Amino acid sequence: xxxxxxxxxxxxxxxxxxxxxxxxxxxxxxxxxxxxxxxxxxxxxxxxxxxxxxxxxxxxxxxxxxxxxxxxxxxxxxxxxxxxxxxxxxxxxxxxxxxxxxxxxxxxxxxxxxxxxxxxxxxxxxxxxxxxxxxxxxxxxxxxxxxxxxxxxxxxxxxxxx
Amino acid sequence: xxxxxxxxxxxxxxxxxxxxxxxxxxxxxxxxxxxxxxxxxxxxxxxxxxxxxxxxxxxxxxxxxxxxxxxxxxxxxxxxxxxxxxxxxxxxxxxxxxxxxxxxxxxxxxxxxxxxxxxxxxxxxxxxxxxxxxxxxxxxxxxxxxxxxxxxxxxxxxxxxxxxxxxxxxxxxxxxxxxxxxxxxxxxxxxxxxxxxxxxxxxxxxxxxxxxxxxxxxxxxxxxxxxxxxxxxxxxxxxxxxxxxxxxxxxxxxxxxxxxxxxxxxxxxxxxxxxxxxxxxxxxxxxxxxxxxxxxxxxxxxxxxxxxxxxxxxxxxxxxxxxxxxxxxxxxxxxxxxxxxxxxxxxxxxxxxxxxxxxxxxxxxxxxxxxxxxxxxxxxxxxxxxxxxxxxxxxxxxxxxxxxxxxxxxxxxxxxxxxxxxxxxxxxxxxxxxxxxxxxxxxxxxxxxxxxxxxxxxxxxxxxxxxxxxxxxxxxxxxxxxxxxxxxxxxxxxxxxxxxxxxxxxxxxxxxxxxxxxxxxxxxxxxxxxxxxxxxxxxxxxxxxxxxxxxxxxxxxxxxxxxxxxxxxxxxxxxxxxxxxxxxxxxxxxxxxxxxxxxxxxxxxxxxxxxxxxxxxxxxxxxxxxxxxxxxxxxxxxxxxxxxxxxxxxxxxxxxxxxxxxxxxxxxxxxxxxxxxxxxxxxxxxxxxxxxxxxxxxxxxxxxxxxxxxxxxxxxxxxxxxxxxxxxxxxxxxxxxxxxxxxxxxxxxxxxxxxxxxxxxxxxxxxxxxxxxxxxxxxxxxxx
Numbered sequence: 001x002x003x004x005x006x007x008x009x010x011x012x013x014x015x016x017x018x019x020x021x022x023x024x025x026x027x028x029x030x031x032x033x034x035x036x037x038x039x040x041x042x043x044x045x046x047x048x049x050x051x052x053x054x055x056x057x058x059x060x061x062x063x064x065x066x067x068x069x070x071x072x073x074x075x076x077x078x079x080x081x082x083x084x085x086x087x088x089x090x091x092x093x094x095x096x097x098x099x100x101x102x103x104x105x106x107x108x109x110x111x112x113x114x115x116x117x118x119x120x121x122x123x124x125x126x127x128x129x130x131x132x133x134x135x136x137x138x139x140x141x142x143x144x145x146x147x148x149x150x151x152x153x154x155x156x157x158x159x160x161x162x
Numbered sequence: 163x164x165x166x167x168x169x170x171x172x173x174x175x176x177x178x179x180x181x182x183x184x185x186x187x188x189x190x191x192x193x194x195x196x197x198x199x200x201x202x203x204x205x206x207x208x209x210x211x212x213x214x215x216x217x218x219x220x221x222x223x224x225x226x227x228x229x230x231x232x233x234x235x236x237x238x239x240x241x242x243x244x245x246x247x248x249x250x251x252x253x254x255x256x257x258x259x260x261x262x263x264x265x266x267x268x269x270x271x272x273x274x275x276x277x278x279x280x281x282x283x284x285x286x287x288x289x290x291x292x293x294x295x296x297x298x299x300x301x302x303x304x305x306x307x308x309x310x311x312x313x314x315x316x317x318x319x320x321x322x323x324x325x326x327x328x329x330x331x332x333x334x335x336x337x338x339x340x341x342x343x344x345x346x347x348x349x350x351x352x353x354x355x356x357x358x359x360x361x362x363x364x365x366x367x368x369x370x371x372x373x374x375x376x377x378x379x380x381x382x383x384x385x386x387x388x389x390x391x392x393x394x395x396x397x398x399x400x401x402x403x404x405x406x407x408x409x410x411x412x413x414x415x416x417x418x419x420x421x422x423x424x425x426x427x428x429x430x431x432x433x434x435x436x437x438x439x440x441x442x443x444x445x446x447x448x449x450x451x452x453x454x455x456x457x458x459x460x461x462x463x464x465x466x467x468x469x470x471x472x473x474x475x476x477x478x479x480x481x482x483x484x485x486x487x488x489x490x491x492x493x494x495x496x497x498x499x500x501x502x503x504x505x506x507x508x509x510x511x512x513x514x515x516x517x518x519x520x521x522x523x524x525x526x527x528x529x530x531x532x533x534x535x536x537x538x539x540x541x542x543x544x545x546x547x548x549x550x551x552x553x554x555x556x557x558x559x560x561x562x563x564x565x566x567x568x569x570x571x572x573x574x575x576x577x578x579x580x581x582x583x584x585x586x587x588x589x590x591x592x593x594x595x596x597x598x599x600x601x602x603x604x605x606x607x608x609x610x611x612x613x614x615x616x617x618x619x620x621x622x623x624x625x626x627x628x629x630x631x632x633x634x635x636x637x638x639x640x641x642x643x644x645x646x647x648x649x650x651x652x653x654x655x656x657x658x659x660x661x662x663x664x665x666x667x668x669x670x671x672x673x674x675x676x677x678x679x680x681x682x683x684x685x686x687x688x689x690x691x692x693x694x695x696x697x698x699x700x701x702x703x704x705x706x707x708x709x710x711x712x713x714x715x716x717x718x719x720x721x722x723x724x725x726x727x728x729x730x731x732x733x734x735x736x737x738x739x740x741x742x743x744x745x746x747x748x749x750x751x752x753x754x755x756x757x758x759x760x761x762x763x764x765x766x767x768x769x770x771x772x773x774x775x776x777x778x779x780x781x782x783x784x785x786x787x788x789x790x791x792x793x794x795x796x797x798x799x800x801x802x803x804x805x806x807x808x809x810x811x812x813x814x815x816x817x818x819x820x821x822x823x824x825x826x827x828x829x830x831x832x833x834x835x836x837x838x839x840x841x842x843x844x845x846x847x848x849x850x851x852x853x854x855x856x857x858x859x860x861x862x863x864x865x866x867x868x869x870x871x872x873x874x875x876x877x878x879x880x881x882x883x884x885x886x887x888x889x890x891x892x893x894x895x896x897x898x899x900x901x902x903x904x905x906x907x908x909x910x911x912x913x914x915x916x917x918x919x920x921x922x923x924x925x926x927x928x929x930x931x932x933x934x935x936x937x938x939x940x941x942x943x944x945x946x
Contacts, residue, residue: 022282036183036190044858087178098174098824100177102180102360103181106181132867132868136866140828141834143831144828144831
């Protein structure tokens with residue numbers, strides 16, 4: 001199988017790899033770069049567990065080929081916390097509001113909401129729910145996730161206001 | 163005494179790792195030299211296997227082996243898989259081979275396995291395996307599976323009936339003969355799946371000598387998995403360790419022991435290499451067990467006041483192609499039907515049939531959602547026919563709290579008489595009615611109708627047997643560094659098992675919650691274990707955690723008293739320190755005590771002292787503890803699209819004493835979401851050849867954030883007298899009555915048209931069909 005060399009930034013770190021053209025970004029992250037925080041739930045682009053940010057915009061890493069992110073900047077769940085052993089505001093709000101149970105969909109949820117809160121610092125509940133339709137959760141019934149997103153937005157606004 | 167953990171909304175110890183991408187799920191595990199497996203699966207629902215030609219696949223670079231049934235080690239090459247819950251009422255005791263031998267009986271049944279350097283190559287290779295199939299007629303519609311001219315689901319069968327049994331008490335026929343009113347419902351419920359976001363996955367790693375086989379599986383039941391593997395591989399139990407690491411949701415289907423869980427370890431042993439298999443979503447739709455196909459014809463006999471005189475009928479249950487978990491679900495369904503109501507006479511005839519679909523085994527609720535749907539449809543029918551309020555009919559028939567413990571008259575799935583231990587059903591319904599102002603609903607409905615909107619309300623009541631045995635163990639041990647290790651056979655697929663057990667241990671031992679080191683889901687951590695199903699872990703493992711902790715606390719006190727030279731009654735234990743109340747309050751830390759308790763090499767322990775500060779307890783419940791509750795739902799139906807929108811959802815839930823309200827609320831909310839799927843969206847469809855039609859999340863819809871409102875939840879706490887904590891299970895109650903309440907609400911929203919629904923899921927086309935059948939659209943356009 002023909003390979004191509006790619007170079008990308010993941011969570012601020014530069015990686016250069018020879019990859020098969022058919023390798024998905026999810027498999028690159030998980031199995032070549034050992035960033036197993038990004039999860040694969042359906043491999044057909046519906047469940048959203050594999051959501052990452054590519055150049056700041058959410059994308060399904062299961063439907064993106066690794067060769068497509070050559071020269072791009074990718075952010076995964078491992079890149080959210082300010083330091084090892086700490087949680088960022090959104091992650092902390094998830095713990096405070098029981099926004100996760102099994103934790104499998106959680107990385108995708110966090111990436112989707114990271115984009116939302118960046119672009120819309122004061123979302124309504126219905127805006128939060130709308131954007132979350134791209135991420136399935138089987139455990140929580142979404143209540144804790146929605147509450148966490150709204151609370152994180154509030155805390156971030158307070159932080160930025162002060 | 164430090165802050166009490168039990169009963170508090172304690173933040174979960176599971177969360178920080180899962181939130182920062184540091185969870186460890188099976189597919190995250192990697193070993194040098196690891197091979198990747200992919201299964202060749204039957205494309206036919208029923209066929210005889212002629213030959214298998216794997217030569218092209220074997221020739222593909224990167225492929226290490228292609229194995230069929232004959233290549234598996236004895237006895238799993240020839241033996242069928244063990245039945246997990248046998249029952250004398252099972253006539254056709256069929257389980258599958260790990261890899262199919264001569265016959266395949268559902269689409270997706272594993273026929274061969276490819277092992278290759280990468281998942282990509284393994285997937286390429288399965289397309290190159292040529293299997294010769296002689297296609298046979300398949301049983302797809304279970305409603306006709308017991309007809310004489312139906313094809314047989316297996317070549318060896320004379321008919322497709324796996325089991326027939328009757329559940330009854332009183333004299334239903336006599337009650338019906340003299341009853342002033344009898345109403346009958348025909349109820350058709352469809353199958354769906356657990357659909358955990360993480361599909362199944364197995365990694366097997368034999369050590370260099372082959373002496374120890376370690377298996378990681380995304381399972382709810384690692385100890386059961388270990389026992390099955392020992393049987394199928396003919397190995398000593400001690401030579402197998404099974405670990406369920408972080409598991410991405412369970413919901414029942416991961417409680418089953420699967421063929422793949424046997425085949426992957428067998429291939430790893432054969433090739434002496436670590437092997438990984440990760441199921442993809444398409445395989446999960448085809449091969450992970452499902453549930454809910456049931457056809458009910460049930461009648462209710464009532465007096466003029468709507469008081470129940472009897473219930474009788476038939477239940478037809480589709481077990482799919484095999485019977486791996488016995489006949490538990492129809493059995494539970496039949497035992498759940500009477501629910502919270504006084505039903506003097508009851509008779510249900512149950513027939514379980516085989517079809518050529520993947521087997522059905524418990525999915526969150528396990529037969530109970532169907533039974534509650536059937537019973538609540540009957541209650542709504544009584545209300546409608548006798549022109550009584552739906553809530554009032556239920557109030558007139560509730561078992562009263564002073565009747566507890568209440569013997570229903572049946573035998574439950576645990577083999578014990580079905581005796582409700584505690585509960586206050588009228589109170590739960592009152593709480594639910596209050597939460598969404600039931601009294602004012604008629605007025606809300608009238609106002610909505612004036613605005614051209616159709617809103618309705620529905621009630622679902624249920625009683626659920628939870629906390630089933632046989633046991634679950636917990637070991638509590640004070641470590642030399644002063645922390646407290648807790649090990650259990652209970653497992654975690656999102657329930658927060660570590661956190662809730664940690665809360666119990668922290669309080670009862672007298673240590674800080676943060677100082678607890680928890681091991682769950684590892685057979686090396688505790689010798690006996692069962693796992694997660696039947697909402698059983700809080701009762702079984704929770705009670706064991708309490709008992710083991712109290713023993714360890716006693717050991718701590720004894721050793722501290724002895725060492726400090728004070729009476730035992732003088733010692734307090736908190737935050738990991740034993741302190742004497744008298745004198746200048748001398749104290750010993752857990753760290754110091756643990757070291758003392760280890761003893762010194764060569765020196766005998768003082769009389770009465772046991773090695774270490776440690777105890778293992780295995781609590782076994784005397785019988786099920788019965789949780790209960792009321793769901794009340796307000797919906798809006800759009801008659802033009804058939805869409806049902808949930809406006810308001812209230813849950814009054816009684817799972818006894820609550821360990822962590824935040825976690826229980828989360829279980830209820832998540833359970834309701836699953837129930838909304840069952841009520842409105844989730845339908846695993848097959849064509850007439852039993853070919854699955856819904857094998858993606860685009861075809862099979864699970865609820866999204868816009869489908870599930872945040873529920874109003876009230877806890878009615880009736881402690882169970884059957885365990886020392888007073889707890890009952892909470893994992894399934896959110897799902898069980900949801901479909902009953904939602905479908906009733908949708909029917910109520912369209913009450914002016916007189917449409918009737920007795921099917922789940924209630925999909926938009928069914929609503930449109932029903933409205934068309936009564937010419938509703940002509941009336942609607944007149945109104946417009």
